[in-house]
Amino acid sequence: MCRGERESRDLLGMMERSRSSGNYKNPCLTMHQPWASLLVQGIKRIEGRSWPAPIRGRLWIHAASKVPEPDTIKAMEDFYREIYAVNGITDLKFPEHYPISRLLANLENLILDTGCVEVVGCVTREEVVCWEEVPEGVRLEGQTDFCWLCEQPQKLIVPFEMRGHQGVYNLERKIHEAAVRGLCPVTAPLPVKFPLPDPQDPLSLKPGSLASRPDGSKASEMEKPPSLSAAIAGAQVVAAQFSKKKSGQSITIEEDMPVSTRTRNKSKEKGM
Template identity: 45%
Template sequence: MAALEAASHELCISLHQPWASLLVYGIKRIEGRDWPSKYRGRLWIHATSRRPDAQTVQELEDFYRKVHDMDGHKPEFPAKYPTGALIGCVSLVDVLTAEQVEAWQLPASVKEEVGSPFAFLCEDTRIMTAPICMRGWPRLWPLPAETVRRAELFLLTPPQLGCKGFRWSAFERPKDLLQQDLPVNPARNRFKERYGSPLQIQSGHRKSLLPHVLDGEGTLEAPKKRLKIGERILWNVDDAKRITFT
């Protein structure tokens, strides 16, 4: 299929700052959503154009400082939180429900990061030394192949937490965890009944109400038009910059 801008097979997600940078720095290991995904592999992280206020940055840094202190680690926070740009990537290894994460024998520090019905488990993070300015789209969206090639030139491993960094494979999964199916309707997920509305997030097993939301999905950059291409829904504002598959 001919295309004005060929899309790669790699996907991207738009997040508000400071959540976006905390994820690519490996400080934030779980990205929460109220919807699941079957996608696995490299996931590019785009920071929306919304600038974070100083209070939100301070609250999030204080929270993750306490989280990693539980394991004796001192995270090195980003010096800046760039906006309106592609800033790095992570490896999305799995997507589980909040209940599945809680049933897993994970360190208490990891469970503190649970704040949404679905948990996107991330590792092997990379930051970009030169972010690429661009706009984002809702949910997961295909990154243009040319953008992927450009971005790979600037990838760098961030400071590691611990001597070997974080790996989900370091924790043995219970057998019944592999047999559980994702709920068909995330709106009826038991997470809401157990922890309350996702607009008032509580942190994992400790149920300690946080003054902020743990996850920063980019919901303010909604497109003006959506285009249906084959079986895939791709978003764009004008026909001149359609993203299609070859």
């Protein structure tokens, strides 16, 4: 089997696992800071993963308990400052602080203290780089195998107690009901509306959907000034600290897989 055939087979396999890991009613994703707040504040528009997005629609964002290092915050703020400057935005306002989860007394509950976004699609990095319909800065955000496309950020005013997990998981019903009442819209510095390949199909933004467009157009990668290249390299370095123990890399959190996929694998190991 040639390399191209293997890559196509692997991509189809990941897409199938993603589709089969559904049954999400109120999906939530735990992310490290500063990425969690950058996403909810509308600064970050693409959530990078090594696996396709298993959901469309509202995705709740939960901040993990790890305190971000000052160098990590600086590297990510430099990254977004540079890619927004590509589109002429030079007065980017970052969060004053990056809240994290915390243990409560002797309980193992964490705090949902960020908010939510709308996942409108998922495409590959190669597709984002060539996507002329979105701002150049957005194309530069695509630094991972799969890019979850996020719109309509909303922040949570009052934190809620909850337990965090890896992968995408469902919020408990009571937490979800309370969280919905505490949402506040966010004014993003450069709101992006990701165009659907098929306006009649809200699920048409998926891996391969842009590469197979009828016009077959492609855009070459833009030339980057030294400051932009340095900012991208710095962001990749700090992101790697959460994935260096795993195969592959993520720009936001250490590698994981959809919850139901892990559950199936554990069941196989136990002979269930």
